Amino acid sequence: MEKIEMKTPLVEMDGDEMTRVLWQMIKEELLLPYIDLKTEYYDLGLQHRNETDDQVTIDSAEATKKYGVAVKCATITPNAARVKEYDLKEMWKSPNGTIRAALDGTVFRAPILIKGIMPYVHNWSKPITIARHAYGDVYKNVEIKVPGAGRAELVFTGADGEEIRETIHEFKGPGIIQGIHNTDESITSFAKACFNYALDTKQDLWFATKDTISKKYDHNFKDIFQEIYDAQYKEKFEAAGIEYFYTLIDDAVARVIRSEGGFIWACKNYDGDVMSDMVATAYGDLSMMTSVLVSPSGVYEYEAAHGTVQRHYYKYLKGEETSTNSIATIFAWTGALRKRGELDGIEELVTFADKLERACIKTVEDGKMTKSLSLISTCKNPVILNSLEFIQAIRATFDAL
Ligand code: NAP
Ligand code: MG
8 A cells, every 4th residue: 555645744742651652553554654743853751852951842832933834742841759769950941831922822622522421401412612811810810818907009111110009908907908900912913822722623613702701801802813813813803614713701611611613612711721621521521622822923733631641651661561542642743644634735644643543433432442531431341451452443443434
């Protein structure tokens, strides 16, 4: 059989622990036999990040800007324990944070739906994609624990020295205050990423804030979205037969629960943090969740939503059998390959990605799955496979499709 040829390389970001093991298996079993795989390889494994003083992470982000599409393996975000374990020179920053900052992106997360894994909300027959704004608000806050009586004020001093001043509260006793911010630039990027992703995936876009209470802060989000939509996206949305829909956050949660899914839900930073965990749990778990970072300039970085599955890796190191679900990592590859195929006009690559995703789903629907999936599946007599056997079963399904 002839292998599929690629034109532009994918930026390949290798990672850590169990997902690094799966990464190699996926390439050997599911990609290299079928594709003349072209990648520019960056080893984001913690040891190599440490050796390069984390320069490799910055280089991989720059390469992503250059080529436009990256696929990333889960990586360790070091904490004190990891500094000791890997004898690190420094507690290096989260690679995802570094890459997100460089690409100025929005993260889109969507569940992978499979028959036999019933969402807790039974009418959610299609995926709900959460688009989380990843800058500012309470995540960049300044807080004061007020010790006693006094006046709290909000003061802005312009570059020209001019002041804007508002009283927050006249305290009669102890209390708390918090200052948060966002920028029009970041909100604009977020809005554009959401509109582009909706067009890309032909899904309606929902956005909600609390603008009735927060008449300036949240209202600014609403206004920026609406202005950009009217000026740049309205006609494109109409042509694609999709809708932009704004409502109050309270109304949104009620509608989301009643919906059948199949749309993108754009969330402010905190809403996205909370709602993505709720949605992921309602559909199954993080190992059945895709994640893609999209920059406003149209650069894509695909990954799994889960971490490096440390507990399984330690078992693997001891030579014990593991049954780790590789589907989210496979979907990171298929997402990236499909996008590369679309950008380079390689139909076979798009078809390959679609077929490999179908093979993953069919394998599980046929009752062959990992231990973690068997725990949430309604399948009567599941055949539980180890990490490699599961990938090989997907290959067999793929070949038979
Ligand atoms: P994790 O890798 O998400 O795994 C937590 C638990 O969830 C596992 O122990 C396992 O449960 C289950 N699980 C997750 N993915 C699974 C899969 N594919 N198949 C089967 N079970 C799965 O989180 P962690 O172990 O707490 O974190 C490990 C490292 O990942 C940390 O160093 C963290 O910094 C990093 N991390 C990276 C990313 C990223 O790169 N995007 C994201 C999150 C965390 P059982 O043990 O019960 O089977
Ligand atoms: Mg969270």
